[in-house]
Amino acid sequence: MTALLKLDxxxxxxxxxxxxxxxxxxxxxxxxxALIGPNGAGKSTIFNLITGIYPPTEGGISFKGKSIAGLQxxxxxxxxxxxxxxxxxxxxxLTVLExxxxxxxxxxxxxxxxxxxxxxxxxxxxxxxxxELAIHCLSQxxxxxxxYEQACNLPYGEQRxxxxxxxxxxxxxxxxxxxxxxxxxxxxKQTLLTMVRNIRASGVTVFLVxxxxxxxxxxxxxIAVLDYGVKIADGKPEEVRANPAxxxxxxxKGATN
Amino acid sequence: xxxGFVNSIDPYFLQILVNIxxxxxxxxxxxxxxxxxxxxxxxxxAFMSVGAFAGALLTLKTGTPFYLTLILSGLFTAAxxxxxxxxxxxxxxxxxxxxxxxxxxxxxxxxxxxxxTNKALGLTVPxxxxxxxxxxxxxxxxxxxxxxxxxxxxxxxxxxLKAIRDDEIAAxxxxxxxxxxxxxxxxxxxxxxxxxxxxxxxFLGYINPSDFGFLKSVDMLSMIVLGGLGSIPGAVFGASILxxxxxxxxxxxxxxxxxxxxxxxxxxxxxxxxxxxxxxxxDLVLRKLGVRPRGALRNLEEKQ
Amino acid sequence: xxxxxxxxxxxxGSTYALIALGYTMVxxxxxxxxxxxxxxxxxxxxxxxxxxxxxxxxxxxxxxxAMIFCMIMxxxxxxxxxxxxxxxxxxxxxxxxxxxxxxxxxxALMVFGANAKGFPDQAFPSQQISIGDADISTLxxxxxxxxxVLMISLEFxxxxxxxxxxxxxxxEDYNTAALMGVNVNFVISFTFALGSALAAAGGxxxxxxxxxxxxxxxxxxxxxxxxxAVLGGIGSIPGAMLGGLLLGVTEVFGVAIGYSxxxxxxxxxxxxxxxxxxxxxxxGRKILKKV
Numbered sequence: 001m002t003a004l005l006k007l008d009x010x011x012x013x014x015x016x017x018x019x020x021x022x023x024x025x026x027x028x029x030x031x032x033x034a035l036i037g038p039n040g041a042g043k044s045t046i047f048n049l050i051t052g053i054y055p056p057t058e059g060g061i062s063f064k065g066k067s068i069a070g071l072q073x074x075x076x077x078x079x080x081x082x083x084x085x086x087x088x089x090x091x092x093x094l095t096v097l098e099x100x101x102x103x104x105x106x107x108x109x110x111x112x113x114x115x116x117x118x119x120x121x122x123x124x125x126x127x128x129x130x131x132e133l134a135i136h137c138l139s140q141x142x143x144x145x146x147x148y149e150q151a152c153n154l155p156y157g158e159q160r161x162x163x164x165x166x167x168x169x170x171x172x173x174x175x176x177x178x179x180x181x182x183x184x185x186x187x188x189k190q191t192l193l194t195m196v197r198n199i200r201a202s203g204v205t206v207f208l209v210x211x212x213x214x215x216x217x218x219x220x221x222x223i224a225v226l227d228y229g230v231k232i233a234d235g236k237p238e239e240v241r242a243n244p245a246x247x248x249x250x251x252x253k254g255a256t257n
Numbered sequence: 258x259x260x261g262f263v264n265s266i267d268p269y270f271l272q273i274l275v276n277i278x279x280x281x282x283x284x285x286x287x288x289x290x291x292x293x294x295x296x297x298x299x300x301x302x303a304f305m306s307v308g309a310f311a312g313a314l315l316t317l318k319t320g321t322p323f324y325l326t327l328i329l330s331g332l333f334t335a336a337x338x339x340x341x342x343x344x345x346x347x348x349x350x351x352x353x354x355x356x357x358x359x360x361x362x363x364x365x366x367x368x369x370x371x372x373x374t375n376k377a378l379g380l381t382v383p384x385x386x387x388x389x390x391x392x393x394x395x396x397x398x399x400x401x402x403x404x405x406x407x408x409x410x411x412x413x414x415x416x417x418l419k420a421i422r423d424d425e426i427a428a429x430x431x432x433x434x435x436x437x438x439x440x441x442x443x444x445x446x447x448x449x450x451x452x453x454x455x456x457x458x459x460f461l462g463y464i465n466p467s468d469f470g471f472l473k474s475v476d477m478l479s480m481i482v483l484g485g486l487g488s489i490p491g492a493v494f495g496a497s498i499l500x501x502x503x504x505x506x507x508x509x510x511x512x513x514x515x516x517x518x519x520x521x522x523x524x525x526x527x528x529x530x531x532x533x534x535x536x537x538x539x540d541l542v543l544r545k546l547g548v549r550p551r552g553a554l555r556n557l558e559e560k561q
Numbered sequence: 562x563x564x565x566x567x568x569x570x571x572x573x574g575s576t577y578a579l580i581a582l583g584y585t586m587v588x589x590x591x592x593x594x595x596x597x598x599x600x601x602x603x604x605x606x607x608x609x610x611x612x613x614x615x616x617x618x619x620x621x622x623x624x625x626x627a628m629i630f631c632m633i634m635x636x637x638x639x640x641x642x643x644x645x646x647x648x649x650x651x652x653x654x655x656x657x658x659x660x661x662x663x664x665x666x667x668x669a670l671m672v673f674g675a676n677a678k679g680f681p682d683q684a685f686p687s688q689q690i691s692i693g694d695a696d697i698s699t700l701x702x703x704x705x706x707x708x709x710v711l712m713i714s715l716e717f718x719x720x721x722x723x724x725x726x727x728x729x730x731x732x733e734d735y736n737t738a739a740l741m742g743v744n745v746n747f748v749i750s751f752t753f754a755l756g757s758a759l760a761a762a763g764g765x766x767x768x769x770x771x772x773x774x775x776x777x778x779x780x781x782x783x784x785x786x787x788x789x790a791v792l793g794g795i796g797s798i799p800g801a802m803l804g805g806l807l808l809g810v811t812e813v814f815g816v817a818i819g820y821s822x823x824x825x826x827x828x829x830x831x832x833x834x835x836x837x838x839x840x841x842x843x844x845g846r847k848i849l850k851k852v
Contacts, residue, residue: 051430077432085430091423093487094416101413102420106432108413112441115412116405123412130413170432297652345833348840351594355791356836358784359829366826471784475659482656514667521660522642529649 002065004029004174004205005081009059010049010069019045021229022059027174032196032206034216037226038249043209044086046226047176051083052076064173078106082167083176086209088159092152096143096162099151100134103169107133137168140202141195157188161195168199175199177208181215189215217241225249263390271392273504275460278395279453280496284480285406285489286449291478292487293415294442295422296346297354300361301450301477306469307364308334308451309458310374313382316459323385327398327455334451335444342443346436361474368466379465382458391460398456402449406489409445418442422487483524485531494533565695566817567810572701572770574809575708579763580786581793581801582715583635583756589732589796590752592651596658597638598760599783600665605631605761606768606778607673613684620685624707624765628758635757636750644746662779669776677775680768704766711762712802715755719798724751732796781825788832794845803843807831 003026010023020042027033035043048054050061052073061069068076077083082103091099108130114123138144141161146154154162160180167175180196181189189212196219200206210216216223216237223240225233227249233240240246263271287301312330315321321329345356368374387394409415417438420428429435458464476499484495502520506513528534580602587595605627612623642661646654687700719725724747730738731748739745767782768774789808793800808828815827835843 053426053430072434073426073429074432074434077430083430085427089424089427091420091427093423094419098416098419102416102428102433103431105413105417105420110413112409112414112445115409115414118408118412127413166431344837348836351588351795352791352836352840352842354594355788356833359788359833362784362829363826363833366823370822471780479656479659482652486650486652511671512667515664515671518660518662518664518667521663522657525649525653525657525660526642526645529646529653 002029003027004064005050005207006062007046007050007059008062010046010056010061011058012045012049012054013057019229020049020056023226023229023231025224025231025234027205027207028222029173029205030200030203031221032200032208032219034220034223035207035209035226036211036213036216036223041226042229043226044178045229047083047178047209050076050176051081077170080170080173081176082170082172082174084160084163084167084178084180086178086182088156088163090151090159090162090166092150094151095148096138096151096154097131097134097147099162100137100165100169101130103137103166104130104133104171106170133171134169137165138162140168140198141165142191157184160184161192164195164199168204172204174205174207177206177210179209179211181210181212193219259393260390263392266392273501275392275395276500276504277497278392278399279457279460280480280500281399281493282395282402282449282453282456283477284484284492284496285402286446286453287477288406288446288481288487288489288492289409289418289449290442290446292481292492293410293422294418294439296439296442297351298357298446298474299354299471299478300357300359300364300474301446302469302471302473303357303361303364304334304338304447304450305454305457305473305477306361306368306464306466307337307447308454309464309469310368310380310454310466311451312455313380313458313464314373316382316385317380323387323394323459326385327452330455331448331452334454335448338447339440339444342440343436346439346443358471358474361469361471365466365470374466377465377467379463379468380458381463382461384462385459391456395456395460398452402452403489403493406492410489414438414441479521481531483521483531485534488531488533491531491533495531498532562694564693565697566813568695568697568701568705570810570813571806572704572809573813574806575705576763576767576770576805577782577786577789577809578802578805579708579711579759579766580782581789581805582712582798583760584787584790585793585795585798585801586728586752586756588790589798590728590749591643591647591735593643593654594658594787595643595753595756596655596783597642597661597665598756599779599786600662600669601631601635601638601757601779602760602764602767602782602786603669603774603776603779604634604665605757605764606774607669607764608761609765610678610680610768610774614681620765620769623684624762627761627765631757631761631764632754635753639750639753644749662783666776666779673776675776677773677778679772679774685769700769704770707762707766711759715759715798718755724748728752785825785828788828791842792832792835794842796846797842797844800842800844807843 005027007023007025010020012020023046035046037043049056052071055070060067063079063081068079091102108126110123110126117123135144138147141164143158143161143165151162164180181192184192196206220237222235223237224231225240225246232245232249233243283305287298290296290298308330311333312326315326315329341360345353348356369377374380417433420431420433421435421438425435480495480499481492483499485491502517503513506516509516583598584595587593608627608630609623612618612626613620638661642657643654646657685700685703687698689696689698719728727743727748730743731745785808789804790801792808793804808831811831812824812827816824
């Protein structure tokens with residue numbers, strides 16, 4: 001089985017700081033993979049490398065067997081990688097539905113001419129199709145009933161779910177979730193757990209960064225651990241939990257409780 | 258018959274009406290790049306100028322029919338905008354704003370020095386030979402601009418622009434090619450400014466590069482901010498008020514511009530989001546008509 | 562010839578720099594393009610002219626009066642037109658600034674009329690000094706000297722005093738500075754006062770240099786000074802000085818080699834070119850994408 005996403009010695013430096021240092025990582029098709037590590041370990045930076053926000057200083061990144069290192073973010077997104085953000089980045093002034101419709105951007109093709117010829121059947125058909133896709137994605141995270149609310153008026157947990165719906169509207173092969181459970185109460189987390197499992201069941205590979213250990217252990221097929229920009233472990237949840245390097249770097253405090 | 262009707266209107270009043278029409282075209286044009294895409298342009302008068310001179314020269318030198326002139330001057334302005342847009346739209350925020358301002362000053366000074374634009378003397382433009390009277394043409398173009406703006410705002414293209422305005426990083430992560438959309442928005446915006454300029458030139462019959470200075474750009478910006486940034490009714494309203502205000506304040510003669518300036522400050526202090534900012538007109542109209550705005554959505558949900 | 566033009570350029574550039582400092586300081590602290598700054602400059606010139614012409618004050622006293630007047634004016638403008646908008650969108654505050662600018666220039670038009678007024682000759686009896694083949698006027702030396710003194714004092718205030726430290730903290734991070742007990746309102750007023758004082762001095766100097774003071778002198782000078790601030794990297798004080806000098810010198814040389822009719826475009830052409838190479842100006846900080 002070839003990896004869907006492959007990081008090969010991926011490295012990025014900001015001035016003197018090596019934020020991500022020679023990380024090798026595979027995400028297999030159809031799995032739920034998690035990336036954990038202490039604050040500032042470089043987890044979000046890895047997501048930013050994958051999605052092209054920062055180009056890697058060294059090393060390669062390939063997706064579906066093709067190199068995507070150094071490509072523009074919009075090209076990478078169009079290639080089938082959707083993502084959410086650690087600090088929620090919704091289009092705040094727009095409605096919930098519009099947010100998801102923007103996520104479905106790459107699924108449409110009519111541009112300026114389409115806008116001016118809005119009333120012609122092919123344009124209307126496409127709009128209808130995008131609308132259906134958007135509603136479908138919203139119902140996947142149970143937000144369809146809030147379609148016409150303004151995004152910034154949603155409660156925090158729902159904003160996180162809206163980000164997931166927006167990323168799903170890309171119809172991605174791989175979805176990157178950056179701390180999806182942050183700020184949620186236990187009940188919301190439980191709902192989210194089911195949603196993420198359903199997303200995987202629908203054929204989307206999931207790669208997530210998360211702080212909540214219970215959430216990660218219960219959800220992931222595999223876990224990679226990052227510390228000071230270096231990958232220190234990689235394996236099944238129980239292997240990672242037993243790994244001495246991980247306990248020292250990260251779980252140490254938790255394990256002594 | 259139409260001509261007769263137009264002639265029966267008080268010419269002074271007619272002049273104000275045409276000013277409002279042209280104001281609406283210009284304001285909606287600027288609204289595309291500044292209101293919808295969030296890129297502050299402080300030099301939009303330059304595009305008006307390019308359109309005005311392109312139109313005037315087409316009429317004077319080639320005798321192109323007016324309607325074709327109107328479209329060609331818009332297209333030419335859009336091409337100019339796309340050309341300068343490629344390099345400068347990479348800049349962010351106020352750096353972009355000052356660059357557009359600089360570009361506008363350069364255009365003004367170049368036109369003041371070119372032989373073909375008749376230097377500082379400006380150009381006299383003969384009235385166009387058209388079946389429709391000029392005010393009617395302005396009205397039609399203004400309505401077309403309103404329709405086009407509304408269509409753009411609620412389309413895949415317009416959503417991409419709004420996404421760029423709200424959050425560029427999130428927008429590009431959704432697969433939106435930011436550079437391309439910005440240039441396109443700039444070009445559409447300039448097209449409208451160019452046609453507005455062309456109408457202005459032919460209605461007024463005389464243009465001078467100095468007419469399209471920084472203050473003209475500021476006028477356009479004030480229209481969309483006073484009305485409510487990003488709102489089409491806001492832009493129409495702002496353009497109407499500001500095009501007419503100096504005329505209605507005329508009785509105060511010398512105090513006019515002072516009052517105008519003070520009004521701008523007070524309006525901003527008491528309604529910082531513009532007069533019509535934050536009002537959703539589609540919802541309002543639909544509710545008045547008794548249509549539930551969520552009807553379309555319900556049908557879709559039932560289908561699934 | 563070269564030296565002559567260089568001195569001309571530096572004299573003109575110092576006045577741009579004086580005005581540009583006000584733009585850059587205000588921008589650094591509240592991210593507002595204080596569009597009325599050009600009108601403060603104009604007001605400074607008029608006050609200086611009145612002091613010299615009507616009250617027969619000596620030029621330095623007149624300049625001091627103009628600076629004090631404009632300090633108060635800057636603080637009042639901020640209080641009325643910008644402070645209520647601090648939490649609103651930046652564009653609203655910008656439009657408000659344009660309103661202030663329109664108001665002030667039309668007020669000046671009403672009070673002083675449309676014609677430009679000159680400084681009386683006895684204001685500063687300028688003499689020509691020959692250095693090599695260059696003829697330099699003592700007025701130019703005065704302009705350069707006064708600008709240098711003012712800029713050094715500004716640098717001292719910003720770097721060495723307590724309020725200067727508060728200014729730097731506020732421009733670094735407005736909210737954190739407020740949390741750490743910096744009286745942000747005072748700092749903002751102080752910044753407006755400082756910037757306005759410099760603009761007033763610039764106004765008096767420019768009024769003498771071109772021997773013309775008029776209601777609309779603020780517009781083009783303001784635009785060019787703003788361009789200078791952006792050229793240097795907006796928010797950066799040394800950047801504004803560098804930008805002002807650079808624009809002044811290039812403008813003078815541009816005119817000297819025969820592009821006098823393009824005078825007003827030169828500054829902007831340079832600005833656009835520099836921004837294309839360095840998108841945040843010469844000394845501006847690089848913006849890192851924060852995700």
